[in-house]
Amino acid sequence: MHSDRTQVAIIGAGPAGLLLQQLLRLGGVESVVLERQTRAHVEARIRAGVLEPGTVALLEKAGVAGRLHREGLVHEGVELAVDGRRFRIDLRELTGDCVTVYGQTEITHDLFAAADAHLSPIVYEAEHVLLHDLDGERPYVTWEKHGVDHRIDCDHVAGCDGQHGASRAALPTGVTHLFERHGSAAWLGVLADVPPCAPELIYAESPRGFALASMRSSTRSRYYLQVDAHDALEDWPEARFWEELARRLGPDAAAHLTPDYALERSIVPLRSHVIEPMQWGRLFLAGDAAHVVPPTGAKGLNLAAADVGLLADALIAWHKGGGASLLATYSGRALARAWKAVRFSWWFTGLTHRAAGADPFDLQLQRAELDQLRTSRAAQTLFAENYVGRFA
Numbered sequence: 001m002h003s004d005r006t007q008v009a010i011i012g013a014g015p016a017g018l019l020l021q022q023l024l025r026l027g028g029v030e031s032v033v034l035e036r037q038t039r040a041h042v043e044a045r046i047r048a049g050v051l052e053p054g055t056v057a058l059l060e061k062a063g064v065a066g067r068l069h070r071e072g073l074v075h076e077g078v079e080l081a082v083d084g085r086r087f088r089i090d091l092r093e094l095t096g097d098c099v100t101v102y103g104q105t106e107i108t109h110d111l112f113a114a115a116d117a118h119l120s121p122i123v124y125e126a127e128h129v130l131l132h133d134l135d136g137e138r139p140y141v142t143w144e145k146h147g148v149d150h151r152i153d154c155d156h157v158a159g160c161d162g163q164h165g166a167s168r169a170a171l172p173t174g175v176t177h178l179f180e181r182h183g184s185a186a187w188l189g190v191l192a193d194v195p196p197c198a199p200e201l202i203y204a205e206s207p208r209g210f211a212l213a214s215m216r217s218s219t220r221s222r223y224y225l226q227v228d229a230h231d232a233l234e235d236w237p238e239a240r241f242w243e244e245l246a247r248r249l250g251p252d253a254a255a256h257l258t259p260d261y262a263l264e265r266s267i268v269p270l271r272s273h274v275i276e277p278m279q280w281g282r283l284f285l286a287g288d289a290a291h292v293v294p295p296t297g298a299k300g301l302n303l304a305a306a307d308v309g310l311l312a313d314a315l316i317a318w319h320k321g322g323g324a325s326l327l328a329t330y331s332g333r334a335l336a337r338a339w340k341a342v343r344f345s346w347w348f349t350g351l352t353h354r355a356a357g358a359d360p361f362d363l364q365l366q367r368a369e370l371d372q373l374r375t376s377r378a379a380q381t382l383f384a385e386n387y388v389g390r391f392a
């Protein structure tokens, strides 16, 4: 058994784990990241792409925002299309803030580059990760790699290993409460090297279902369609996807679509979970390990970053003699923000998606709320504040 020691053992090299490691390093706290997959596997993931100002600020604090500012697209508004009729919500005018379009894949690359530059230790292909003695003062983590058993002793464990990770499994039953919601729909996503059909994102509600026109750059687009949760990629040949996308986005956007082959296609279900509390003993959860939101509100990555900002400050305070109060209150503070993001994400999903077999009365309520969002400054201000991540 190989043994080692660090101050914080971070489980997972996704955005949460990698960002936490860099923020801890800058605060003088040592950490080791334990990642189940290879680096290439992690770097190849295609995920979200809209950053709140708070997330950009944290990436700046971590010293990894240089390329983001050079290549990211600053968006001052978003559009909604209701049965093809579009209206814009002016984020900048309503909140003074905007969002930045920059793929999570790029953030991962930037964080890996920082880890390389600062020799931040990351163990890849760490199998059978297990967390031990979390309720004591000397927790430790074990794993296996290439048939060799390893152990690392630490002061704290950060569970940044997503919704299927080892950290969630380490929480004792009876201590936590899992809140879950499973939607009846899913998102079929396509990434293609074609110019975006519009300068800003378009969230489209139509009798045929939801569609989203997003982007990664001026030459790379990201499109989504609401599909049934039981659909498979085989049910959606590329020609069918582009034809349906055009119908749902409406004629103006459709006229600017340039169908081409997909670099990547995937179907993800609309679902949520939230674990309370997000900490137990010396284990602290952050990101998807603690909560998953439907992608409609673009909150997954931003919530992960918000958790990490709180957790990094709390761990640095503890390790630098600033006491344990920030750690003791971490879960409550993180959950207060998480639930507001979960609420917004499900509200926005319900507003823009067509539930299978929707009650006609509910459809009328949906259309009335969309019309109020189109005409009411107050409604648009609340939307804009949620979208930029300003959860009062």
Ligand code: APR
Residues within 6 Å of the ligand: 011, 012, 013, 014, 015, 016, 017, 034, 035, 036, 037, 042, 047, 048, 104, 126, 129, 160, 161, 162, 163, 164, 165, 166, 167, 286, 287, 288, 289, 300, 301, 302, 304
């Ligand atoms: N042991 C070690 N590593 C693990 C384990 C395990 N048992 N289980 C999962 N992992 C790793 C995964 O391989 C992944 O690299 O933990 C990492 C978790 O990363 P994410 O799932 O990306 O979660 P997070 O860092 O919280 O970022 C949330 O990522 O998936 C998107 O939509 C999500 O945008 C959101 C963001």
Ligand code: PHB
Residues within 6 Å of the ligand: 047, 048, 049, 050, 201, 214, 215, 222, 295, 296, 297, 298
């Ligand atoms: C994306 O570009 O992947 C994206 C953008 C906005 C969302 C969800 C996903 O709400």
